[in-house]
Amino acid sequence: MHRVAFNEQADLTNVVASESASKSMLTEYFKANQDHPWARHILYKDFPGSFTWQRTKYWKPRVERYQIGRIVSANPAEGERYHLRVILNHVAGKTSFEDMLTVDGILCGSFREAAERLGLIEADNTLDDCLTEVEQWAMPCSLRRLFATILVHCEPGDVRGLWDRHFEPMCDDYRRAHKCTNDVEKMVLLDIRGILQSMGKDIVDFALPCIDDEFDPTGGDAREVIEESTVEFDVNDTKLASSLNLEQRVAYDEILVAVDRSDGGVFFVDGPGGTGKTFLYRALLAKVRSKGNIAIAIATSGVAASIMPGGRTAHSRFKIPLSCDDGASCSFAKQSGTAKLLRMASLILWDEATMTKRQAVEALDNSMRDIMGRRDRPFGGKTVVFGGDFRQVLPVVTRGSGGQIIDATLRSSHLWKGMRQLRLVTNMRAHNDTWFADYLLRVGNGTEEAGDHGNIQLPKDICVPSTGEMNDIEKLIDHVFPSLDENMSDPNYMTCRAILSTTNDNVDNINLRMIDCFKGEEVIYHSFDSAEDDPYGYYAPEFLNGLTPNGLPPHALKLKLNFPVKLLRNIDPANGLCNGTRLVVRGFERNAIDAEIMIGQHAGRRVFLPRIPLCPSDNDMFPFKFKRKQFPLRLSFAMTINKAQGQTIPIVGVYLPNPVFSHGQLYVALSRATAKRNIKILIEKEKDKGKKQTNKSNKRKRPTLCLQRTMKNIVYKEVLTS
Numbered sequence: 098m099h100r101v102a103f104n105e106q107a108d109l110t111n112v113v114a115s116e117s118a119s120k121s122m123l124t125e126y127f128k129a130n131q132d133h134p135w136a137r138h139i140l141y142k143d144f145p146g147s148f149t150w151q152r153t154k155y156w157k158p159r160v161e162r163y164q165i166g167r168i169v170s171a172n173p174a175e176g177e178r179y180h181l182r183v184i185l186n187h188v189a190g191k192t193s194f195e196d197m198l199t200v201d202g203i204l205c206g207s208f209r210e211a212a213e214r215l216g217l218i219e220a221d222n223t224l225d226d227c228l229t230e231v232e233q234w235a236m237p238c239s240l241r242r243l244f245a246t247i248l249v250h251c252e253p254g255d256v257r258g259l260w261d262r263h264f265e266p267m268c269d270d271y272r273r274a275h276k277c278t279n280d281v282e283k284m285v286l287l288d289i290r291g292i293l294q295s296m297g298k299d300i301v302d303f304a305l306p307c308i309d310d311e312f313d314p315t316g317g318d319a320r321e322v323i324e325e326s327t328v329e330f331d332v333n334d335t336k337l338a339s340s341l342n343l344e345q346r347v348a349y350d351e352i353l354v355a356v357d358r359s360d361g362g363v364f365f366v367d368g369p370g371g372t373g374k375t376f377l378y379r380a381l382l383a384k385v386r387s388k389g390n391i392a393i394a395i396a397t398s399g400v401a402a403s404i405m406p407g408g409r410t411a412h413s414r415f416k417i418p419l420s421c422d423d424g425a426s427c428s429f430a431k432q433s434g435t436a437k438l439l440r441m442a443s444l445i446l447w448d449e450a451t452m453t454k455r456q457a458v459e460a461l462d463n464s465m466r467d468i469m470g471r472r473d474r475p476f477g478g479k480t481v482v483f484g485g486d487f488r489q490v491l492p493v494v495t496r497g498s499g500g501q502i503i504d505a506t507l508r509s510s511h512l513w514k515g516m517r518q519l520r521l522v523t524n525m526r527a528h529n530d531t532w533f534a535d536y537l538l539r540v541g542n543g544t545e546e547a548g549d550h551g552n553i554q555l556p557k558d559i560c561v562p563s564t565g566e567m568n569d570i571e572k573l574i575d576h577v578f579p580s581l582d583e584n585m586s587d588p589n590y591m592t593c594r595a596i597l598s599t600t601n602d603n604v605d606n607i608n609l610r611m612i613d614c615f616k617g618e619e620v621i622y623h624s625f626d627s628a629e630d631d632p633y634g635y636y637a638p639e640f641l642n643g644l645t646p647n648g649l650p651p652h653a654l655k656l657k658l659n660f661p662v663k664l665l666r667n668i669d670p671a672n673g674l675c676n677g678t679r680l681v682v683r684g685f686e687r688n689a690i691d692a693e694i695m696i697g698q699h700a701g702r703r704v705f706l707p708r709i710p711l712c713p714s715d716n717d718m719f720p721f722k723f724k725r726k727q728f729p730l731r732l733s734f735a736m737t738i739n740k741a742q743g744q745t746i747p748i749v750g751v752y753l754p755n756p757v758f759s760h761g762q763l764y765v766a767l768s769r770a771t772a773k774r775n776i777k778i779l780i781e782k783e784k785d786k787g788k789k790q791t792n793k794s795n796k797r798k799r800p801t802l803c804l805q806r807t808m809k810n811i812v813y814k815e816v817l818t819s
């Protein structure tokens with residue numbers, strides 16, 4: 098498959114028969130791979146970096162000078178030529194066309210089939226394959242959950258076909274106990290309906306068989322009420338009340354008095370990181386729920402929600418508009434299930450409220466006054482408890498000034514004055530290291546003495562020392578992940594450690610290094626990318642493959658067994674699968690990933706994830722609508738500081754190649770640790786940054802890095818003063 102240039106007058110038979118015509122850059126690339134085993138890891142497009150193309154038609158190993166290569170383009174409409182190119186762009190070391198067509202020992206009939214088998218282009222039946230692969234060894238209940246996930250997140254075209262083809266494996270457990278096929282079908286449908294409801298969807302929106310009302314055990318109750326009234330409370334949590342410290346006890350008693358009186362009350366539990374706010378919430382939730390009453394636990398972020406029993410994000414539970422202005426309301430009606438739930442609830446508990454925009458809280462207040470018919474009482478006279486720490490990260494206001502951020506906080510709300518303040522002051526996370534606890538508080542309050550450039554001094558023993566013998570990042574990695582080889586399959590080892598940094602780029606940098614440190618076979622999942630509104634194919638697939646906007650997984654997702662990963666979407670918040678949930682990879686299929694939840698009340702649960710279509714959250718990022726079909730996962734050896742808020746991480750590394758840039762970031766990073774000895778921080782600075790380039794050749798020199806012991810500490814004091 099190559100082009101031949103020949104003279105107009107030449108005899109075509111001779112042209113075709115000539116040795117020169119049988120050679121092309123591609124056939125000689127195959128030959129070079131046969132002759133030079135060391136070249137077999139080099140992709141075709143990168144070949145000119147190591148070889149030069151000779152006039153006499155062969156690739157000669159390059160002696161010096163690096164060169165960038167180029168590969169002729171092919172449009173998807175060109176069929177086989179395009180698919181050949183897709184394989185060349187992703188697979189190195191091929192030695193013949195036949196070798197290119199051979200995948201897992203099977204000779205494919207076309208490059209399209211080979212690319213499909215390699216997972217480089219999307220097959221027509223990936224969703225069917227996903228279910229079939231998981232059917233081999235998953236329990237029917239896990240299959241039903243995967244089926245519901247596919248309905249909600251994968252945009253299946255033929256829902257009824259999927260149902261028909263996969264019904265049998267989904268009903269295995271029910272069939273063993275029931276003879277009647279009709280009954281079995283209704284039971285499977287009811288289970289799927291429940292799962293869909295927990296994902297915020299209604300089964301009637303999907304082309305599935307109807308459920309007879311006589312089979313409906315819910316008796317027509319609103320799903321929101323059923324969900325919350327059936328949240329199981331951990332019996333151990335009911336015992337937490339006896340180990341509350343004095344400040345927690347005062348708060349606990351005062352809130353419960355308000356709940357028992359049913360006459361309302363709005364509280365704000367104010368405590369620096371680690372003072373046991375979440376511990377207190379668990380005790381409160383268990384107490385109220387153990388009496389058969391409804392306590393709604395919500396949090397601003399998915400991660401914080403997944404730590405609380407029965408926790409949901411505030412936006413999903415109360416249908417708060419994602420961007421709401423002053424005077425907004427939640428988008429549920431007075432007769433809706435959400436309104437019914439709110440009227441029935443004895444307690445509403447909102448964690449990490451300091452991270453939410455005040456307008457979201459005001460929207461809930463507005464709606465509650467309405468549905469309770471008590472416009473004069475905050476939250477319509479319900480007992481509502483907010484909690485958080487203004488020393489930590491505040492609401493995100495895109496490109497907002499300090500003033501705009503402060504104005505967006507709950508503290509600037511008209512509701513703030515009416516909130517009864519309950520203060521926690523004892524750091525229970527670092528209670529064995531009082532020096533560290535005091536130091537953290539000074540950092541959080543902005544009272545730690547700052548030097549000339551507004552930087553604060555970090556304790557010498559928490560900074561990675563620079564010895565010049567080893568790469569400094571590797572020293573940080575060694576501190577956080579010691580003896581990785583022996584511990585890589587231990588979920589406890591993985592759960593209690595992470596490296597934190599400010600930006601996604603820094604985090605990706607660390608995660609990529611960790612891939613090589615981790616033993617085991619690497620599996621690469623490639624995404625299927627498209628520009629939705631580009632019918633003429635102006636945006637080439639490899640251009641789209643090169644994009645990795647915030648919040649999306651990479652085109653080539655590299656995984657190994659037991660890798661820690663984090664979820665990038667709210668797949669099923671009610672069952673612990675929120676944006677930010679930490680998981681461990683336990684198994685691979687071509688179209689499904691088996692993972693185990695690492696933290697929160699659902700820790701230990703196994704879930705199957707399909708590839709799902711994902712779009713960037715910022716619609717204006719590109720001049721086209723970018724869509725990536727990929728597993729919604731990123732590695733989580735390292736994560737951003739903002740994502741770590743709310744989590745206790747006993748062994749923490751902090752990587753700061755550039756200064757922190759927002760209020761509370763340094764404090765959140767440091768305060769995840771339980772003691773000074775469990776945290777290491779690496780602050781790099783370019784040595785000659787700011788100095789003028791004197792190099793005459795004007796070549797950019799590789800920057801030399803030096804380690805620092807000082808760091809900027811951004812604290813908006815206005816938000817901390819009462």
Ligand SMILES: Nc1ncnc2c1ncn2[C@@H]1O[C@H](COP(=O)(O)OP(=O)(O)OP(=O)(O)O)[C@@H](O)[C@H]1O
Pocket residue numbers: 340341342345368369370371372373374375376377486525526742743744745768
């Ligand atoms: N009364 C207590 N007895 C024993 N341990 C406690 C108590 N209160 C809190 N802890 C422990 O202290 C640690 C920090 O508590 P918790 O996560 O509740 O703090 P937090 O205020 O929610 O922190 P953050 O603001 O960082 O989310 C946890 O490991 C928790 O189990």
